[in-house]
Amino acid sequence: VNTHTQHLADMRKCDLMLDPWPHCGGLGVLEATFMGVPTVTMYGTQCAGRLAASALKAIGRRELVAYSQEDYVGRAVYMASHPEVLGLMRSTLRSELVNSPVVKDYHLAVESRYKEFWRKYCENS
Numbered sequence: 001v002n003t004h005t006q007h008l009a010d011m012r013k014c015d016l017m018l019d020p021w022p023h024c025g026g027l028g029v030l031e032a033t034f035m036g037v038p039t040v041t042m043y044g045t046q047c048a049g050r051l052a053a054s055a056l057k058a059i060g061r062r063e064l065v066a067y068s069q070e071d072y073v074g075r076a077v078y079m080a081s082h083p084e085v086l087g088l089m090r091s092t093l094r095s096e097l098v099n100s101p102v103v104k105d106y107h108l109a110v111e112s113r114y115k116e117f118w119r120k121y122c123e124n125s
Contacts, residue, residue, distance in 0.1 A: 011035045015086055016079050021072070024052040033059070033097045036090040040076045042066045059100040061093075 002010075008031060011017075017032045019025050019041035025032075029039045029052040041052040043065055053065045064079075066072035079086060097103055 007031075008035055011037055015083070016040065016076070018076055019052050022046070022049045024049050026051045030055060030097070030102070033093050036093045038064060038079060038086060038089045038093065040064050040066060040072060040079060042069070042072045055097075055102050058102045059093075059096040061089075061096065 011032055012035050014032070014037045017025075017029070017037050017039040019029055019039050021042045022044050023046075024041055024044060025039070026048075029041065032039050033055070038061075039052065039056070041056060041064060042049075043053040044050050056062070056064045064075065066075050101109065
């Protein structure tokens with residue numbers, strides 16, 4: 001039986017992940033990032049295809065986000081061909097994610113927006 005802990009440990013064996021398209025990996029990309037595994041993704045045309053790109057951009061890793069199929073292949077080939085870049089990225093990805101708006105104080109930001117929506121609703125009622 002493969003537990004979630006084993007799943008995360010197995011992810012660390014990867015040098016680079018390639019996000020599926022047109023529907024991105026979502027949670028899998030966040031888990032890979034948490035485990036220090038860079039993931040190349042392509043900015044999709046629908047919400048389901050933009051989650052990974054949005055998260056990677058929010059942590060400051062725009063270089064992992066492609067905007068065309070050619071760009072996706074180019075970024076993947078570049079990353080795979082530069083192990084020194086991958087190594088440096090692997091050493092910082094987890095802290096970048098944990099200290100980003102994707103994770104840090106997320107609940108406070110959501111709560112703040114709910115309060116704002118409620119306040120506006122009450123003012124207009």
